[in-house]
Amino acid sequence: MGQNSSSYPQVILMGLDFAGKSTLLAKLLTGMVMETSPTVGFNAGNLELDKKTSLTLWDVGGQRGMRTNWKYYLDDCRALVFVVDSSDSTRMPEAHKALKKVLSDERLEGVPLMVLANKKDLPNCMTIREVSKKLDLRSYTDRLWEIQACSAVQGLGLQQAFISVNKMIQRS
Template sequence: FFPRIQVKKKKPPSQVILMGLDSAGKTTLLTRLLTGQVMMDTSPTVGFNVGSFDVDKRTSLTVWDVGGQKSMRPNWRFYLDECKALVFMVDSSDPSRMPEAQKALKKVLSEERLRDIPLMVLANKVDQPGAMTVQEISNQLGLSNYPHLRWEIQACSALKGIGLRQAFTSVAKLIKKN
């Protein structure tokens, strides 16, 4: 007679879509999360990059980093099918692109498939001089215009690794609450 031991199995990874304008730092962030390495030279993502990592002992995320150039944005909707959370990254050191980012975010959030999907906004490059605050970015993106949406915003630096683990721990919590 052997006592039964309950082993908590890890669930299959949840799909997370990482979107944002070109040069926001999405590929740098994904590389940093997957390898811990700093990626100094990136070229524009054509299509997507994808990788999975463990947030904790029972939670894994598969992150799809989707190209952000203007020509790629009409294709964003094709990545939403199994999406459990949307991570939208902005370059907080480039206020001139916030109206464009706001328009891109509004368009993707209009997709029916994202109706009940939580949103994490990452304000990247906060370590740069003159970077906008998360409050300024929240206002510029019009996040308060989405009362039905569960969203969070966090400052980070993909290059320095600041705030990344915390952000994706929060993403995992948002998914669990869903």
């Protein structure tokens, strides 16, 4: 999906399975919604934000068995984008635990965090305030963080989110 990935800041997309990471990446890179299946390993691509700015995005599998491998993607991480399914409140405790664990890795010290509350197009989805509270985002006082609602299927909020990610990388 991309060119030489080492020349652009590395942004890692993580989150539980079925949060919509692969759909989000496909929509960003191709503009289309693609049929996806659970990611085994990773997907990667370069996102051009403007003529001078690109980010290399790594979408890492989120199934429980894959999460032990998340640590292998952190070495050159300049920003973490944690994607949650905002229509599934029952999995928020699991998402909170997974986020807390990955952010405890010393290689992510001071690395900016963007939380994407995906699937805002679905009925009964949580607000970003509810998601923020369930993930205890206010406790992350040691890093820049933002939360944004989005819809990977509709493309809503995606471009703005990654423009914000780039700004956070520049400020960190």
